[in-house]
Amino acid sequence: MTNRFSGIVAISALVCAASLLxxxxxxxxxxxxxxxxxxxxxxxxxxxxxxxxxxRLVARHIGKHLPGAPSVVVENMPGAGGILAANHVYKxxxxxxxxxxxxxxxxTLAQAISTPNIEYDARKFNWLxxxxxxxTDVHYSYVGKGPATFDDLFKREVVVAGGxxxxxxxxxxxxxxxxxxxxxxxxxxxxxxxxxxLALERGEVDMSLQxxxxxxxxxxxxxxxxxxxxxxxxxxxxxxxxxxxPAIVELAKSSEERQIWTVMLQPATVGHSFTAGPGVPAxxxxxxxxxxxxxxxxxxxxxxxxxxxLELAPLPAREVAQLVENIFNxxxxxxxxxxxxxxx
Numbered sequence: 001m002t003n004r005f006s007g008i009v010a011i012s013a014l015v016c017a018a019s020l021l022x023x024x025x026x027x028x029x030x031x032x033x034x035x036x037x038x039x040x041x042x043x044x045x046x047x048x049x050x051x052x053x054x055x056r057l058v059a060r061h062i063g064k065h066l067p068g069a070p071s072v073v074v075e076n077m078p079g080a081g082g083i084l085a086a087n088h089v090y091k092x093x094x095x096x097x098x099x100x101x102x103x104x105x106x107x108t109l110a111q112a113i114s115t116p117n118i119e120y121d122a123r124k125f126n127w128l129x130x131x132x133x134x135x136t137d138v139h140y141s142y143v144g145k146g147p148a149t150f151d152d153l154f155k156r157e158v159v160v161a162g163g164x165x166x167x168x169x170x171x172x173x174x175x176x177x178x179x180x181x182x183x184x185x186x187x188x189x190x191x192x193x194x195x196x197x198l199a200l201e202r203g204e205v206d207m208s209l210q211x212x213x214x215x216x217x218x219x220x221x222x223x224x225x226x227x228x229x230x231x232x233x234x235x236x237x238x239x240x241x242x243x244x245x246p247a248i249v250e251l252a253k254s255s256e257e258r259q260i261w262t263v264m265l266q267p268a269t270v271g272h273s274f275t276a277g278p279g280v281p282a283x284x285x286x287x288x289x290x291x292x293x294x295x296x297x298x299x300x301x302x303x304x305x306x307x308x309x310l311e312l313a314p315l316p317a318r319e320v321a322q323l324v325e326n327i328f329n330x331x332x333x334x335x336x337x338x339x340x341x342x343x344x
Contacts, residue, residue, distance in 0.1 A: 033284060035068030037098055041274070044085035044104040045163075046078040048194035050214050053310060054131050054272045055102035058292075061301045065291035074102075078191040081164020082107055083117055090120035095279030097288060101125070102274055105134045105267040108327045110166035112335060114344045122324050126276040126285045129292040130315040134268030136212040137168050137234040138245065143227050146206035150232045150246060153182040153207075161196035161205040162188040168267065169196055169209040171342060172234055175264050176248075178341040179257060207231070212239060217309045234265060259334040260341065266327050271313070273320045289317045 041059050045051040052074070059072040077085040082104025089101035104110075108122040139160070141147050147158050153176065162170040170188055177184040190196045193210045197218065200208040210218070212233065222228050230245045238247045248265075252258040274292065276285055295301055296314035305312050315323075338344075 044082035049192035081166035097284035133271035
């Protein structure tokens with residue numbers, strides 16, 4: 001009896017010890033996963049624009065905040081206004097935490113308004129955090145070559161450069177045309193703001209869209225020389241640096257128009273957010289989120305961003321996930337009307 005009792009005690013002790021060691025073993029496994037690994041950040045737009053710039057900024061810093069200090073590279077995957085990259089991260093890429101997404105800010109709205117060819121659910125992505133907001137989009141033209149004011153968009157046909165179906169360079173002018181009656185002809189297919197700006201410079205189009213935070217750097221000389229017409233800013237209220245440029249909501253002629261513009265402007269709140277695929281193990285997602293938050297607070301990243309004139313407005317993963325959810329909870333009638341306007 002004594003030997004039997006002693007055996008039971010010994011087995012119980014082993015079980016107890018194993019249960020105590022299991023969390024430590026799992027943590028060690030998770031912490032050691034990235035040693036010697038390579039992480040790919042899939043950037044939804046081409047090289048030369050803000051998406052690429054922020055993706056490469058994150059790539060240069062996030063590895064230092066992960067156990068094992070993995071190398072991180074950016075892979076540009078432009079196409080369909082960001083849908084190609086989002087579908088890839090969601091369905092095709094390895095779900096082990098070695099592939100991340102620098103997705104288009106319109107990824108969630110595209111799903112909410114039933115854009116074709118979407119194979120992801122934005123609510124199921126494992127969001128890691130936001131490095132900055134979408135900023136303030138501005139439609140602009142060259143003085144003497146295109147429309148001089150927003151009112152001119154209603155007087156004659158204006159050709160405007162656009163990207164893919166989820167890009168703001170297609171969504172915003174589509175709304176101006178179909179909701180407000182502007183005479184716009186959208187020329188789609190450009191892969192990012194660098195290409196649309198070049199199209200404007202070459203005279204292929206009359207008007208182009210660019211983020212103000214990007215435009216003021218890339219076209220600083222033209223702005224100082226008063227060679228650009230800033231026609232409208234896509235904001236609920238005027239940016240402090242653009243007091244003389246009308247905000248699109250000011251130009252709305254009815255409460256319905258204002259509600260629809262509120263829907264259209266939601267992607268900027270999601271901004272430049274990063275994600276892992278929906279199937280990445282929870283403990284690895286936790287590591288990535290911790291690394292992202294630590295990176296966002298790092299003085300080295302802040303110094304590089306300041307030198308490159310890249311604005312930072314970071315948010316943690318839980319707040320990004322809430323912003324995504326908010327888009328699906330917008331006024332149903334306004335969402336439905338937005339679908340009609342955009343032909344979705």
